[in-house]
Amino acid sequence: METINKYFNTYFLSIIVFSALAGSGISYNKLYLIHILIGLGIVYCIAHYKNFNLFINKIQRETKITTILIFFYILFSSLILYPSQDTIKYSIIFLHGLALIMIILFCSYISYDTFWKKFNAGFLTFYIINGIICLLEICTPFRYPWSRYSSYHISLGLSPFDRFASFNLTLVENVPTGFFYNENALCLFLIIALPFFIFCFDSKYLLVANAFTFLIITMANARLSFIVLIVLLIILTILFLCSYIFPKLNVINKYKYLTFGITTFFFITYVVTDGFGNLSEGHPITELNTYHIFPHLKHGITVTDQSIAIRIEQIKNALYFCKKQPLLGIGGYNFLQKTASIGGTSKFNTYDLHFYWLQLLVELGLIGFIFYFIWLCIPIYTLMITHIKHHNKINISILLSITIIIINCPAVGSLHYFIPMYLLWSCLFVQAFTEKWE
Numbered sequence: 001m002e003t004i005n006k007y008f009n010t011y012f013l014s015i016i017v018f019s020a021l022a023g024s025g026i027s028y029n030k031l032y033l034i035h036i037l038i039g040l041g042i043v044y045c046i047a048h049y050k051n052f053n054l055f056i057n058k059i060q061r062e063t064k065i066t067t068i069l070i071f072f073y074i075l076f077s078s079l080i081l082y083p084s085q086d087t088i089k090y091s092i093i094f095l096h097g098l099a100l101i102m103i104i105l106f107c108s109y110i111s112y113d114t115f116w117k118k119f120n121a122g123f124l125t126f127y128i129i130n131g132i133i134c135l136l137e138i139c140t141p142f143r144y145p146w147s148r149y150s151s152y153h154i155s156l157g158l159s160p161f162d163r164f165a166s167f168n169l170t171l172v173e174n175v176p177t178g179f180f181y182n183e184n185a186l187c188l189f190l191i192i193a194l195p196f197f198i199f200c201f202d203s204k205y206l207l208v209a210n211a212f213t214f215l216i217i218t219m220a221n222a223r224l225s226f227i228v229l230i231v232l233l234i235i236l237t238i239l240f241l242c243s244y245i246f247p248k249l250n251v252i253n254k255y256k257y258l259t260f261g262i263t264t265f266f267f268i269t270y271v272v273t274d275g276f277g278n279l280s281e282g283h284p285i286t287e288l289n290t291y292h293i294f295p296h297l298k299h300g301i302t303v304t305d306q307s308i309a310i311r312i313e314q315i316k317n318a319l320y321f322c323k324k325q326p327l328l329g330i331g332g333y334n335f336l337q338k339t340a341s342i343g344g345t346s347k348f349n350t351y352d353l354h355f356y357w358l359q360l361l362v363e364l365g366l367i368g369f370i371f372y373f374i375w376l377c378i379p380i381y382t383l384m385i386t387h388i389k390h391h392n393k394i395n396i397s398i399l400l401s402i403t404i405i406i407i408n409c410p411a412v413g414s415l416h417y418f419i420p421m422y423l424l425w426s427c428l429f430v431q432a433f434t435e436k437w438e
Helices: 002-025 035-048 049-056 060-081 085-110 112-139 183-200 203-220 223-246 254-272 284-288 303-324 336-340 356-390 394-409 421-434
Strands: none
Touching: 002 035, 002 421, 035 049, 049 085, 049 203, 049 421, 060 085, 060 356, 085 112, 112 183, 112 203, 112 421, 183 203, 183 223, 183 254, 183 394, 183 421, 203 223, 203 254, 223 303, 223 394, 254 284, 254 303, 303 336, 303 356, 336 356, 356 394, 356 421, 394 421
């Protein structure tokens, strides 16, 4: 038992962070590696029920109440109000996310002194391997098997992705996806990670992460991610000016701000002036990526322009269902079924609602949305108060990452199954409850 405890305390957190970030990138059919690790984590918590009971007693009372409320409300919605295979799947995914949060919280309770060291080990290992995969996808014919553009979907128990069958597939032939199912999820992860590189790592790591993020955003044609980068630069500029005017605040190091600010400004200027379009025809980037940021400015209508139109149509459908069933919603994952019942969305009648917070409102209703909102706002408020007292760099990183995920969510399909989001919520709860572990 002592040997198991030693290995668990030493390696488990790093491994579970890695697998949570990888998500469906290490899986077979519907079984992910993270599901197995969550199961092992639950077994470990049960085996150490005395420590786990002490841990539960130290969690904020308001958080326990809101967690119980959202937990039972989702079960009520899935099993009683709208029982179906989709709603049950919705509740299972949320329970997995909740279990991941509790396990990581318990890891921080056991050994907070080494928590972030182990967390960063898993995070950086994933970031480096994911980066290598992305570069291979950009520069070579290699395609990660779990990508939606891979030809190995069927052998992995997944359905092939054929949404672009009627378009020129060379448009997406070398679009990177890394460990992620699609490029939008990859870009969201990279931008969420940027605040941690800005505040918690050396400038040299920030420079590499920033340049890599710019490359992926351009190759993926992630226009909303590009806009979020501009917003992040504006926020950091405001924080830098506040630190300059009020030195005691000391929010951001000037060297890191200059590193991020100059490279980001260069990237924005390069993209807006169609920098990649001006490269020679023989350049690998122009050969592998035939459409760029804001392609309609030069090349007319493209696949991505149509995807924006579909997103707008889905939002209109969601608002229609909100008006029809405002309090209790239409049930988790029932949006696609309901959309199909009123005629679908163009020819893409299986297109996810690309707006997570609106999805919560339409599927869980106003009651479920309020429960979820309060559940997150309690630790956010606690974290803000803690940051004012201690000026913790991790706290400001988490708050900025949450801001990014709020703004950038329309670029990605349902965030409900985006496991890195639950990992971010885990970091939020860990930092909010740090003082209670002492």
